[in-house]
Structure formats: structure tokens, C-alpha cells
Amino acid sequence: MNEVANSQNVHLERVLGEYDQNVSGPTVVFTCGIHGNEPSGVKAFSNVLDRLEEVKPAISGRLIGLSGNITALVEGERFIDEDLNRIWTQERINRLNDDTRVHELSVEELEQKYMWHRLSKVFKMTNGPIYVIDLHTTSSESQPFLSINDTLRNRHFAMKFPLPAILGIEEHLEGTILNYMNQLGHIAVGVEAGSHEDPASVKNHEAAIWLALFYAGAISSTSIPNSHLFYEQLAKGTMNDRKVFEVRHRFKLAVDTAFIMNPGYTNFQKIHKNEFLAVHNYEEVRAKESGRIFMPLYQKLGNDGFFIIREIRLFWLKVSEYLRRLKLEKALPYLPGVSRHKGLDHELIINLRIARWYVIEFFHLLGFRRKEKKGKKLILIKRKYDVQGPELMQLMI
Ligand SMILES: [Zn+2]
Incomplete structure (x- = not known):
């Protein structure tokens, strides 16, 4: 594994694989391992590519898989200098283009530079719709779910998957790759497949990759034997099939503060107003409102203690679609x-x-x-x- 840490090979290893037959159609990009302690997406993409090469189905458009934070993937760490999924702002991207600054870049800025170089090439190659699917896993045990910016185009795509979708996390997290891809006008969906260590996460990511290819219209599900198993794989792991949630509250952590989440919370667990959730700087943290706990922090690194989310009923989703149109x-x-x-x-x-x-x-x-x-x-x-x-x-x- 050590050779990929070498800067020359980093560039070579950026593309995990591609599949296309020169037929026009959508471009589906998978970003894998933006966080170095989340190798599940890398493994899942390679498995899907092996299967594509074996079955050789017809494809309209193309698919490509990119690795994210290669240096951190080698180390098995979330990141080395800074979080690669918090630096995708226009300002930071502009700075990457200044070649006189290359020696000053952090490990993650260098990774971003190589990623962005490849992504912008891919985007220039097509007039068709572009989908970016960002593959992640969570520190605590979780059922799989999707994370999207709240555009109608994202919603329509996300709601095809048999998974719950979380809207609006970008209001609380600056500089995610999904947010930047959305600003460019692409449909962008984050797939959280389960916990970092759970082998089921790789299976969930594989299933999500296949379904994304089917739903984007790149590959027909009838050309892949037993394709219904992908749908079943995701559907069986979730209790909140296709429900849509919005982020109501974020418990943000300042640098160097002591935060201990009370044990036993899992994603989507129902909580009540004033429930005792965590200890922060030796003080009790209680829920500001009733809802469900989301992304409780059980690892050392991270800026968010937890979020509180709430379901948006179908009626309101329809009302908002009508109003926006x-x-x-x-x-x-x-x-x-x-x-x-x-x-x-x-x-x-x-x-x-x-x-x-x-x-x-x-x-x-x-x-x-x-x-x-x-x-x-x-x-x-x-x-x-x-x-x-x-x-x-x-x-x-
Ligand atoms: Zn992640």
C-alpha cells in the first residue's frame, strides 16, 4: 500500500475506473473515500467495476470512480491536516489554481487539487446531465441513508432509492463536495452506507452504486442478472424507507472542547425535548426540541456533537414543490x-x-x-x- 503515498502515484491512483461505450447520456461520478477512514466506497466501486467488466452491459453515457483522500486512506485516518469534505468553496478552489502556492498547500488541498483537476476534465467532456454520488460511512452504527441539498432535482433522484433522505445539512456544514457540485448545477447525493467497520456497508455502497446507474438512466436494470437484489439489500437495512427529514439543530463543537455523547444513541433514534444527551465542558447538554438524533459523535475527530432532525410530511414536500414552480x-x-x-x-x-x-x-x-x-x-x-x-x-x- 505504501507506494500510493508517493506523490507521483497519487495522481495515477486518482481514477479508480471508468466504463463507457461512446454513446451519449448521463455522466455518473462516484467519489470514494473523501474521508480516509471510510474505505468502503473504494472497495464497493472496484467490485462494481469488476462486475461490469464481466457482464459488459450496454451503457448510455459513462461512469467514473475517483478516490478522495488517498494519503489519509493509506493511513486509515479521517484526514491528515484538515477535513477534505469542508474545503469545497469557490474561494478555496480559486486558490488551488495559483501554481506559485503549491508548496504551501496542506495535504488535503493537494488531494483536492488532483480531484478537481480530474472532475473538471470529466465535466467538460459532456453535454448530458451530471450526477455526483459521494460515498461515506459513519462513526456510529447506522442504517443507510442519503444526504442532499434541498433542490427539487436532488429530491426527485434521491426519492427513487429505498432509503431515507436528509435535507439541508449544507446549511450547517461549510464546504462539502456535495454543496459545491450542486452550485455547479449537478445532481449530487451523499450515500452513508452504515458504520466504518461493518462489512454490510460495502454491500450497501455497491447496491447504491448500481441503483444510481439504473435511476440515472445509464444502465438498464434488465441487463444485470439479479438486479432486484440491490434494491432489496438497501430496503432491508432501513426502517425509514423514503422518508424525508430536515436538519433542525446542530450541536457545534469549538476546537479543544471536551464532548462526551451519552452511550447507546443510534442514528434516527427518537428523542424528546429536554432529554439528557451529552456532556460538553462538564455541563449537561439537553435536547432543544423533540425529533430524532442524527450523527451522534462517537469518534475523536469532528466538529459536530450531534444533529436533531425532523420528518417532513409528504404533504409539505408537495406544497413546497408547487410553490417553487x-x-x-x-x-x-x-x-x-x-x-x-x-x-x-x-x-x-x-x-x-x-x-x-x-x-x-x-x-x-x-x-x-x-x-x-x-x-x-x-x-x-x-x-x-x-x-x-x-x-x-x-x-x-
Ligand atoms: Zn465521511
């Missing part, structure tokens, strides 16, 4: 306490002294996300490419 953005600044931010249609500034109603809930329904909060002012931004992808937006101008 009406494209109401231009009328919103007429509401009391709401104005355009920097004159932009898709950015709003909310004065919480005036707008005292369910601001976040309302704007979530319309496809806005929280950008920042300054005192009593909240800045919200509309997610781009919510209803249509960049290809269609071009045609409509």
Missing part, C-alpha cells in the same frame, strides 16, 4: 421585514425584529437556505438550479 422570488421583498440583499433577486435579508413569523420554515419551502446570521438579520440564498439544470437554463434564456 411558481417562482415567487420577485414578490418576496414586498413582505414585511424582507428585502433584497445587495440588490440580488436570489438573496434576501430578513429583519427578524419585523418578520416574527416562521421565517426559516417558510423560506425552506420556497427553496432558500440560510447563508448567515448577523444579530437580528438573517441572510438567505435561493438554491440555484433548483427546478432545472444548467443545460435547460441556457436554452431558456
Whole structure:
């Protein structure tokens, strides 16, 4: 394994494999092992590629698998200098292009540079829709689930999988690769397949890769023997089949603070308001509201103690889809306490002294996300490419 740590080989090992037959169609990119202690995605992608080469099914478009944090994968660590899944912002990407700074880059910036180099090449090669599937595992035991930014295009794709989907985690986590891929206009879905050590996680990732290829329309499920087993593999591991949840609360940890989660919590476990959940800096942490616990921290590294999530009923999902298709953005600044931010249609500034109603809930329904909060002012931004992808937006101008 040591030879992949060498910088020349890092570049060679970036592409885990590709499969295409020069027929136009979607591009499906799988990013595997963005966190170095999560090798499940790398293994699963290699298994799928072996099977494709054996069965040789017809494919429209192409698929490609990229490895993420190779240096950290070799070490078996989540990251070396910084979290590779928190540095995908436009600002940081621009800095990577400055070749005079190469010697100053952190281990993860170098990994990102190689990843981005490959990704941008892949994106330039196609006019078809692009799907990015980011493969992860969790530190504690968990049923598999999907994580998406709340655009209608992401929702429609995610809801084909027999798995629960978590919306809006990007409002709390800056710089994830999914968020950046969404900003570029691609459909982007994170697959959390189970815990790091559980062998079932590799099987779940394999099943999710196959289903993503079928649902994106790249490969027909009828061309793969026993393809129904992939669906069954994911469906059997989950109790919240196709339910959609939103993130309500994040318990953020400052650097060098002592955090101990109470033992025994699993993802999606129901909790009640005021339930004693953890100890932070020798003080009790209690649930701010009832809901379900999400991503409780049972490893040493990480900035998030836990999240609280809540189910969004189908009725509200339909209402929000209807509202978004009406494209109401231009009328919103007429509401009391709401104005355009920097004159932009898709950015709003909310004065919480005036707008005292369910601001976040309302704007979530319309496809806005929280950008920042300054005192009593909240800045919200509309997610781009919510209803249509960049290809269609071009045609409509
Ligand atoms: Zn991860």
C-alpha cells in the first residue's frame, strides 16, 4: 500500500475506473473515500467495476470512480491536516489554481487539487446531465441513508432509492463536495452506507452504486442478472424507507472542547425535548426540541456533537414543490421585514425584529437556505438550479 503515498502515484491512483461505450447520456461520478477512514466506497466501486467488466452491459453515457483522500486512506485516518469534505468553496478552489502556492498547500488541498483537476476534465467532456454520488460511512452504527441539498432535482433522484433522505445539512456544514457540485448545477447525493467497520456497508455502497446507474438512466436494470437484489439489500437495512427529514439543530463543537455523547444513541433514534444527551465542558447538554438524533459523535475527530432532525410530511414536500414552480422570488421583498440583499433577486435579508413569523420554515419551502446570521438579520440564498439544470437554463434564456 505504501507506494500510493508517493506523490507521483497519487495522481495515477486518482481514477479508480471508468466504463463507457461512446454513446451519449448521463455522466455518473462516484467519489470514494473523501474521508480516509471510510474505505468502503473504494472497495464497493472496484467490485462494481469488476462486475461490469464481466457482464459488459450496454451503457448510455459513462461512469467514473475517483478516490478522495488517498494519503489519509493509506493511513486509515479521517484526514491528515484538515477535513477534505469542508474545503469545497469557490474561494478555496480559486486558490488551488495559483501554481506559485503549491508548496504551501496542506495535504488535503493537494488531494483536492488532483480531484478537481480530474472532475473538471470529466465535466467538460459532456453535454448530458451530471450526477455526483459521494460515498461515506459513519462513526456510529447506522442504517443507510442519503444526504442532499434541498433542490427539487436532488429530491426527485434521491426519492427513487429505498432509503431515507436528509435535507439541508449544507446549511450547517461549510464546504462539502456535495454543496459545491450542486452550485455547479449537478445532481449530487451523499450515500452513508452504515458504520466504518461493518462489512454490510460495502454491500450497501455497491447496491447504491448500481441503483444510481439504473435511476440515472445509464444502465438498464434488465441487463444485470439479479438486479432486484440491490434494491432489496438497501430496503432491508432501513426502517425509514423514503422518508424525508430536515436538519433542525446542530450541536457545534469549538476546537479543544471536551464532548462526551451519552452511550447507546443510534442514528434516527427518537428523542424528546429536554432529554439528557451529552456532556460538553462538564455541563449537561439537553435536547432543544423533540425529533430524532442524527450523527451522534462517537469518534475523536469532528466538529459536530450531534444533529436533531425532523420528518417532513409528504404533504409539505408537495406544497413546497408547487410553490417553487411558481417562482415567487420577485414578490418576496414586498413582505414585511424582507428585502433584497445587495440588490440580488436570489438573496434576501430578513429583519427578524419585523418578520416574527416562521421565517426559516417558510423560506425552506420556497427553496432558500440560510447563508448567515448577523444579530437580528438573517441572510438567505435561493438554491440555484433548483427546478432545472444548467443545460435547460441556457436554452431558456
Ligand atoms: Zn465521511
